[in-house]
Amino acid sequence: MIYDYSLTTGRGEELKLSAYRGKVILVVNTATGCGFTPQYAPIEQLYRDYHDQGLEILDIPCNQFGGQAPGTDEEIHEFCTMHFNTTFPQMKKADVNGENELPLYTYLKAQKGFAGFQEHQYKALLEKMFAEKDPDWASKPDIKWNFTKFVIDREGHVVARFEPTADMADVENCIRALL
Numbered sequence: 001m002i003y004d005y006s007l008t009t010g011r012g013e014e015l016k017l018s019a020y021r022g023k024v025i026l027v028v029n030t031a032t033g034c035g036f037t038p039q040y041a042p043i044e045q046l047y048r049d050y051h052d053q054g055l056e057i058l059d060i061p062c063n064q065f066g067g068q069a070p071g072t073d074e075e076i077h078e079f080c081t082m083h084f085n086t087t088f089p090q091m092k093k094a095d096v097n098g099e100n101e102l103p104l105y106t107y108l109k110a111q112k113g114f115a116g117f118q119e120h121q122y123k124a125l126l127e128k129m130f131a132e133k134d135p136d137w138a139s140k141p142d143i144k145w146n147f148t149k150f151v152i153d154r155e156g157h158v159v160a161r162f163e164p165t166a167d168m169a170d171v172e173n174c175i176r177a178l179l
Contacts, residue, residue, distance in 0.1 A: 113141035120165035
């Protein structure tokens with residue numbers, strides 16, 4: 001269960017996810033230099049609109065996709081607060097795939113695998129890029145790119161995975177239904 005895991009905050013403190021028992025949680029791997037970086041704005045709006053109703057957001061910067069999250073944890077935090085006025089918790093930069101991936105991501109991917117990209121201006125580009133590297137890319141549960149989102153219900157179950165190409169209105173509708 002998700003409550004068995006912990007993360008390290010951007011300030012180096014341990015955050016036990018059991019502290020979020022009874023909350024709806026949105027977990028998102030982010031990057032400051034990505035075509036999807038503008039999603040920080042609607043994610044912050046979700047936090048402002050629903051935090052008092054029980055929504056928590058866990059922002060996990062990740063530099064595994066095109067090196068699009070350079071800089072220190074402090075520099076990433078400064079970028080997000082300066083450009084998007086973010087107020088939700090930001091974790092220490094971490095890997096979401098591979099040998100050094102966060103154990104939380106091993107669990108999340110086992111619960112909800114990749115189910116395809118939604119229609120988006122970047123869909124064809126992403127699919128072409130992955131197909132050139134691995135013909136079986138679509139059958140693997142790995143995180144494909146920055147701004148992949150997982151929604152966890154109040155009982156700690158992973159109920160949805162949204163790829164970065166998902167419409168943020170769909171993410172909001174999912175969260176609202178769980179609150």
